[in-house]
Amino acid sequence: MNRPQTEPHNPRSVSSDRTLFRLREMFGEDRAQVYTDHHFRIANEDSRIVAFPQSIEELSEILQLAASECWRVIPAGAGTWLEMGNRPSQFHLVVATEKMNRVLEYEPADLTATVQAGCPLATFNRLAAEHRQFIPLDPFGEENSTIGGIISTASSGPLRCAYGTPRDWLIGVCVVDATGKITRAGGKVVKNVAGYDLCKLYTGSYGTLAVVAEMSFKLRALPSSEKTLISFADGPTALCNLVAEITDSDLQPASCELISPNDIGMPVKTRQLALALRFMNEPQTIDWQIQEALRLGVNLKSMVLSGEESKTFWDDYRAGEIAAQWDYSLRINVLPQDLKLMIDDLYRLFPQANWRAHAANGVIRVHAAAGWLDEFKNRERARKLAELRQQAQSRGGQMVILRATADVTEQLDVWGEVGATTGLMRALKEKFDPNGQLNPGRFVAGI
Numbered sequence: 001m002n003r004p005q006t007e008p009h010n011p012r013s014v015s016s017d018r019t020l021f022r023l024r025e026m027f028g029e030d031r032a033q034v035y036t037d038h039h040f041r042i043a044n045e046d047s048r049i050v051a052f053p054q055s056i057e058e059l060s061e062i063l064q065l066a067a068s069e070c071w072r073v074i075p076a077g078a079g080t081w082l083e084m085g086n087r088p089s090q091f092h093l094v095v096a097t098e099k100m101n102r103v104l105e106y107e108p109a110d111l112t113a114t115v116q117a118g119c120p121l122a123t124f125n126r127l128a129a130e131h132r133q134f135i136p137l138d139p140f141g142e143e144n145s146t147i148g149g150i151i152s153t154a155s156s157g158p159l160r161c162a163y164g165t166p167r168d169w170l171i172g173v174c175v176v177d178a179t180g181k182i183t184r185a186g187g188k189v190v191k192n193v194a195g196y197d198l199c200k201l202y203t204g205s206y207g208t209l210a211v212v213a214e215m216s217f218k219l220r221a222l223p224s225s226e227k228t229l230i231s232f233a234d235g236p237t238a239l240c241n242l243v244a245e246i247t248d249s250d251l252q253p254a255s256c257e258l259i260s261p262n263d264i265g266m267p268v269k270t271r272q273l274a275l276a277l278r279f280m281n282e283p284q285t286i287d288w289q290i291q292e293a294l295r296l297g298v299n300l301k302s303m304v305l306s307g308e309e310s311k312t313f314w315d316d317y318r319a320g321e322i323a324a325q326w327d328y329s330l331r332i333n334v335l336p337q338d339l340k341l342m343i344d345d346l347y348r349l350f351p352q353a354n355w356r357a358h359a360a361n362g363v364i365r366v367h368a369a370a371g372w373l374d375e376f377k378n379r380e381r382a383r384k385l386a387e388l389r390q391q392a393q394s395r396g397g398q399m400v401i402l403r404a405t406a407d408v409t410e411q412l413d414v415w416g417e418v419g420a421t422t423g424l425m426r427a428l429k430e431k432f433d434p435n436g437q438l439n440p441g442r443f444v445a446g447i
């Protein structure tokens with residue numbers, strides 16, 4: 001299992017009373033809070049101090065203070081997904097961008113916008129909808145998930161089938177590094193990327209390189225209507241074949257989700273597997289695409305959901321993904337053509353598993369309530385999960401543990417091996433955060 005690459009330098013003893021006192025002394029009472037409940041919980045600590053800068057300048061000053069005091073910092077947005085990743089090896093302070101939540105610029109005519117990191121995606125997309133535009137991302141998570149958090153975790157959802165991931169929409173970024181230095185990369189216009197694209201580096205770096213403070217995006221026009229076609233089959237073969245045919249055709253589903261039997265988000269109770277195809281476009285184009293998809297899957301039982309029914313299905317589907325009952329959550333990535341083989345492995349190792357897949361992208365999410373793995377003893381449980389990961393890796397893929405009980409995460413690294421890129425990632429961490437101040441140990445290879 002990967003351990004943090006190095007212990008942070010100069011880990012001088014830090015008292016939380018002094019941390020709180022210094023923050024309040026310098027920035028005011030309201031800029032630092034102590035939480036003892038679930039807010040901004042990182043692991044199983046009793047309490048945590050959270051600083052709330054309200055501008056990029058204040059964020060920079062807080063990080064300067066942290067550097068001078070040797071505080072290890074957890075960058076955060078709204079703090080909804082701080083348990084993701086390895087438990088940081090040390091931390092003294094959470095710095096949350098939640099109150100840096102303004103839309104700084106929005107030019108509907110240019111289809112671009114610049115926002116502060118703490119602006120929730122849902123809030124921005126409600127504003128953009130007034131101009132029939134949106135940032136076409138629908139990552140799973142809470143309504144208050146911030147755009148900075150979504151960029152830092154490279155989060156995406158079913159819409160990635162047509163619209164890709166955060167990397168495809170971010171055109172500029174402004175970050176504050178561990179010393180408090182403010183750096184800009186990219187710009188506010190779409191054609192602006194010269195040399196190495198730092199936006200891509202910060203996307204998905206889980207707050208280990210810098211705190212993202214502002215971001216510029218390109219936007220898309222909101223489709224005028226939508227429909228969803230759901231087809232059913234007894235096993236994965238027919239539906240995986242249909243996905244392959246759709247991928248090779250002129251069809252352009254916005255989402256293409258393969259769903260295991262008895263899924264809690266399905267509009268009908270069924271013991272069959274389902275393939276849900278979401279089409280978003282002009283009504284005539286959608287109808288043509290649905291007819292074509294029905295022709296390709298002619299032998300399958302199917303249903304069509306229109307307008308509000310379709311939207312409700314996807315809202316319920318999203319809610320099902322983050323349901324509180326999931327004590328285990330895994331994400332497996334393989335090549336789309338290996339999806340069927342990976343599902344076979346999943347059934348062989350965990351016959352009762354609930355899973356959903358971004359089928360056209362080869363991403364399977366496995367979810368389970370407590371008790372799912374009870375039939376396996378502790379060591380056996382981790383061994384089976386390791387075997388599942390091994391199957392993914394043997395196909396050039398990977399398996400990340402998004403959530404699991406402590407007995408599993410104590411035995412298995414949540415990220416798994418990243419192979420040859422480990423050295424490069426460590427070198428980047430060393431360059432961007434040489435003292436290991438930001439999120440130490442949280443990310444892959446103990447970075």
Ligand SMILES: Cc1cc2nc3c(=O)[nH]c(=O)nc-3n(C[C@H](O)[C@H](O)[C@H](O)COP(=O)(O)OP(=O)(O)OC[C@H]3O[C@@H](n4cnc5c(N)ncnc54)[C@H](O)[C@@H]3O)c2cc1C
Pocket residue numbers: 074075076077078079080081082085097117139140141142144145146147148149150151152153154155156157206207208210211212213321322365439
């Ligand atoms: C129950 C649940 C399930 C989820 N499942 C998925 C899933 O299946 N797939 C998926 O793609 N996403 C998933 N997400 C993530 C979600 O889509 C958002 O990306 C996430 O919740 C971001 O919200 P936040 O603002 O609260 O970030 P936080 O929880 O505050 O932070 C998340 C991570 O990003 C870092 N971070 C946050 N803001 C910054 C910043 N400004 N600068 C640098 N680093 C920062 C933090 O250090 C932390 O590592 C899930 C979230 C939840 C709550």
